Amino acid sequence: METKSKIEPLAQPLKEKILNEINEQVMKCYQCGKCAAGCPLSGEMDYTPNQILRLLQIGDTSCDDEVLRSYGIWLCLTCDTCHSRCPQEVDFPHIMDFLRSESIKRRKVHPKAKEIIAFHRSFLESIEKTGRLHEVGLIASYKLKTFNLLQDVDLAPKMFAKGKLEIFPHRIKGKEAITRIFEKAIKEAKND
Amino acid sequence: MTKIGYFPGCSLNGTAKEYDLSLQAIARFAEVELIELADWNCCGATAAHSLNSTLAVALPARNLAIAESMGFDEILVPCAACYSRLAQARHEIKSDEKYRTKIPQLIEMDIKGTANPITVLDFINKYVLGKLNDNLSNKLNAKFACYYGCLLTRPEHLSTIERREDPLVMEQIVQLAGGVPIDWAFKVECCGAGLSVVRTDIVGKLCAKILDDANSRGADAIVVACPMCHSNLDMRRNEINKNLSDANNIPVIYITQLLGLALGVEPNKLGFDKHFVSTEKFLHKLQKQTMEV
Numbered sequence: 060m061e062t063k064s065k066i067e068p069l070a071q072p073l074k075e076k077i078l079n080e081i082n083e084q085v086m087k088c089y090q091c092g093k094c095a096a097g098c099p100l101s102g103e104m105d106y107t108p109n110q111i112l113r114l115l116q117i118g119d120t121s122c123d124d125e126v127l128r129s130y131g132i133w134l135c136l137t138c139d140t141c142h143s144r145c146p147q148e149v150d151f152p153h154i155m156d157f158l159r160s161e162s163i164k165r166r167k168v169h170p171k172a173k174e175i176i177a178f179h180r181s182f183l184e185s186i187e188k189t190g191r192l193h194e195v196g197l198i199a200s201y202k203l204k205t206f207n208l209l210q211d212v213d214l215a216p217k218m219f220a221k222g223k224l225e226i227f228p229h230r231i232k233g234k235e236a237i238t239r240i241f242e243k244a245i246k247e248a249k250n251d
Numbered sequence: 252m253t254k255i256g257y258f259p260g261c262s263l264n265g266t267a268k269e270y271d272l273s274l275q276a277i278a279r280f281a282e283v284e285l286i287e288l289a290d291w292n293c294c295g296a297t298a299a300h301s302l303n304s305t306l307a308v309a310l311p312a313r314n315l316a317i318a319e320s321m322g323f324d325e326i327l328v329p330c331a332a333c334y335s336r337l338a339q340a341r342h343e344i345k346s347d348e349k350y351r352t353k354i355p356q357l358i359e360m361d362i363k364g365t366a367n368p369i370t371v372l373d374f375i376n377k378y379v380l381g382k383l384n385d386n387l388s389n390k391l392n393a394k395f396a397c398y399y400g401c402l403l404t405r406p407e408h409l410s411t412i413e414r415r416e417d418p419l420v421m422e423q424i425v426q427l428a429g430g431v432p433i434d435w436a437f438k439v440e441c442c443g444a445g446l447s448v449v450r451t452d453i454v455g456k457l458c459a460k461i462l463d464d465a466n467s468r469g470a471d472a473i474v475v476a477c478p479m480c481h482s483n484l485d486m487r488r489n490e491i492n493k494n495l496s497d498a499n500n501i502p503v504i505y506i507t508q509l510l511g512l513a514l515g516v517e518p519n520k521l522g523f524d525k526h527f528v529s530t531e532k533f534l535h536k537l538q539k540q541t542m543e544v
Binding site (some may be wrong): 084088093095099103115134136137138139140142143150152156157159163174175176178179180182183185186190191192194198201210211214217218221222223225228229231232237239240241243244245248249 | 261264266268285290291293294295296297298299300301302303304305306307309310313354357358359401402404405406407415439440441443444445448449450451453457485486490524525527
């Protein structure tokens, strides 16, 4: 009996998936390094943008693995400086978005990135529940996910005093429609 | 009275109330009625495009579809981050067959991409500047560092701004309002944006460089057009100052607040009391100069 394996076949290099699925060519990069020079977070990353591209160009399993396990893909701010300065017009932030979801799918997320993902998830949960971002709910949910209980306790009282924090969320009328958008989008991502 | 669609986004209802207040004030002056999109939802921000590419298009697309159903061909999106997501969603729907068929099923609404998101700078250029000259009641004789950050100038296919590495559109607005824009090096650098909560240390480092350069060139205030940039530069000042030898007290104001002042609107009606970094000294300086004139 044929069973459908959930494990990604190892044969297809990431660079081919990137070409097929989001139409970006990592092979266009000739390592001028302008992306790394302009990136505001090069100094914080384990691999700089041009190094990530080089690893993808090599395309063997261990290099692809290094990329998906790197912390740098989670630090990228999508500021687009790399893309706007790239002489080969490689849309690196677009590739980073792809690498992040691929890293989650293959369960290769860098341990230090778990907090960043927890924040993104808390953010999306807030939208899924109410249709809009509710900051108090977002921070509470993030704290529970990460046990960073003291995070930003100094900011909250001042924000309340200035009328910048709402205790209760605003629920949009179409929140069921938002829930259905989430269901369909998540289902689609799983089937990819 | 001209009516255009208005997408305030989550920030303008919360952390960026002064942006909403001051934008409404200059819209009233320009005789443009901002009609809030009915039952709008969050654009999905960094979280959606980092985790799920379909969600990243579907969430903003619902807002575009609402604007279309209300008959708008223009939506003012004052948050640069929301603008980027709405404009990118429109771009995907118009250029990619896959999204053109998929998105209406997801959002259960028709969408053609006829409603065009515009930034606050587009709005000011189109509706406000022409009326400014005869109505300037306040001299803004101070030095301003215009800060664009990322998403007003990049990526190229979504930006309406020329000279991406050294844009001048905000400087022109400041000048027409009577202020003195300064030349500086960090106008299109990133503030750290979405890492504000998880890696506040990084935001502190990046913002410290921005504020330090503005300070060393004698700016009296930094002018922004994005609530993300504002909250990082203003509310994170304690974290920022850990990276500087001397505490930096430059206030960060919205371009709409600056125009409001230029038009003689009371500072409290522009939300100047809502800032974390005090704006008092700056406002006092302006007042003194006005009296001297």
